[in-house]
Amino acid sequence: MAQDFRNVLVRTIGTGDTTLLAGGDYDAVIGIRCCNITTSTIAIDVKIAKGGADYFLAKGVSVPPNSAIELIQGGAKIVLASGDTLEAVSSASSSLDVVLSYIDTISS
Numbered sequence: 081m082a083q084d085f086r087n088v089l090v091r092t093i094g095t096g097d098t099t100l101l102a103g104g105d106y107d108a109v110i111g112i113r114c115c116n117i118t119t120s121t122i123a124i125d126v127k128i129a130k131g132g133a134d135y136f137l138a139k140g141v142s143v144p145p146n147s148a149i150e151l152i153q154g155g156a157k158i159v160l161a162s163g164d165t166l167e168a169v170s171s172a173s174s175s176l177d178v179v180l181s182y183i184d185t186i187s188s
Contacts, residue, residue, distance in 0.1 A: 084184040092117070094173035097129075100180050103160030110157055111181035112137070114168065115148035123171040126151060126178075130164050143176075 088101055101107065116122050126138045137151055137158065152158060160166060160182075170176040 086182055086184050088178075088180040088182070090168070090178045090180070092174040093168050093170050093176040093178060095170060097167045097169050099165055099167055100126075100178055101160065101166040101182060103162055103164035103166070105162060105185045107160045107185060108157045108183040109152060109160060109166065109180065110183060111179070112151040113148055113179045114138075114141075114143060114151065115177045115179075116143040116145060116175060117177050118172060118175045119145045120172065120175075121145060122175045124168065124176055126166070126168045128158075128160065128164050129167055130161075 090098060090100055112126060114124055122143050123140045124138060124143055125136060125140065128135045141149065143149055168176065168178050
């Protein structure tokens with residue numbers, strides 16, 4: 081069964097919610113790496129927005145200067161259904177890069 085692996089690269093996320101991925105027909109997020117590209121510590125949120133509510137994968141997580149964190153590890157997966165939006169925000173402007181890996185429309 082073939083799978084369609086994809087990635088999303090988002091640069092210089094700041095203090096406004098930034099969409100990383102809009103869920104399609106059951107996409108499986110298999111990796112999220114968040115990198116602080118500044119020389120000061122930042123706090124980040126990564127969340128799924130669904131039906132007017134936010135569901136946090138990370139909230140107020142401190143990322144040291146010039147460092148990165150991995151939010152999904154060890155084979156874990158997060159499934160996004162149609163209408164779900166994966167978003168990120170930082171406490172400082174133009175401070176966060178995100179590399180996201182996912183499987184587009186997982187097979188049933």
